């Protein structure tokens with residue numbers, strides 16, 4: 001049995017067992033058992049979503065009264081805040097930052113199992129899934145960063161992976177967000193997606209999976225559901241070599257711990273919205289980094305113009321220090337697209353390129369602590385890190 005079949009079989013098994021325990025938060029399930037202090041916070045967005053944010057004020061050993069500078073971790077698509085803690089404490093970025101004296105805050109966007117609440121809507125309402133990464137940037141990121149900024153009375157170091165970098169690059173064009181950011185580290189940075197080489201994603205784009213799902217009224221994309229697994233099967237169906245499903249989706253990951261797969265699958269994948277997939281596929285089809293495209297007429301009503309306005313990377317202030325880690329084997333954050341992002345920024349980001357790294361390696365490689373996180377922490381320390389720490 002290839003790795004894909006293993007992955008699919010495990011997903012099927014999870015459906016049967018229903019092992020998802022979402023009553024406890026990430027703190028109780030994952031972070032406190034590792035030996036870290038952790039508290040759960042609820043942040044309400046402007047449009048009524050209730051997001052969970054975890055706070056890890058220090059590492060396994062407390063450093064007295066002093067609290068380090070706040071760092072906010074933003075996960076990617078189909079992932080949740082758990083993603084920063086699922087390797088060992090020596091390997092995971094969340095625990096490494098806490099042990100290095102940072103005041104760690106973990107974001108969870110709407111639709112993930114940790115952020116399933118809304119003041120009026122339930123997950124069964126169509127409106128609960130009526131959003132894309134645009135709302136994640138404009139509402140979720142704004143609300144969570146504002147919360148951390150107010151709670152700590154300090155500018156915030158930002159770490160994002162994949163969709164967490166799309167959100168950041170969109171939100172950092174907004175003066176009310178970027179004023180709260182000290183510096184940003186972007187892992188697998190994405191603003192353009194038109195050179196994507198993922199065979200699985202290209203096949204899904206080619207068969208108009210996004211529009212098909214919206215047409216039949218599947219608004220939630222949940223690969224832990226029966227429908228979700230059928231969707232995966234239908235994309236693979238004789239067209240894509242899904243023997244190694246993860247590689248088919250993300251590109252080959254050099255240093256991912258395959259024997260830990262069943263543990264990762266206890267937490268991931270998380271749900272997202274079909275509209276979000278649709279927005280991402282629009283980026284692939286059109287080569288733009290723009291707001292959601294509703295079609296000519298609805299665009300005119302929504303934006304006052306026929307085409308959705310683009311996010312202009314040149315609107316991100318040159319004074320914001322940015323660091324980027326990207327990989328030559330990443331089939332989603334393609335090197336050509338990353339180059340274009342870099343060119344359009346007004347600042348000159350510091351870059352870490354790792355030829356053999358794929359999309360998942362940057363968060364889950366067993367060597368990331370040596371290959372990536374040491375550099376990331378050095379960068380943060382070189383920016384506004386008070387010498388007393």
Ligand SMILES: *[C@@H]1O[C@H](CO)[C@@H](O)[C@H](O)[C@H]1NC(C)=O
Nearest residue numbers: 088091257258259260263366
């Ligand atoms: C890989 O995962 C297995 C199972 O959790 C674990 O025992 C092993 O230590 C991990 N290997 C590395 C290098 O982290």
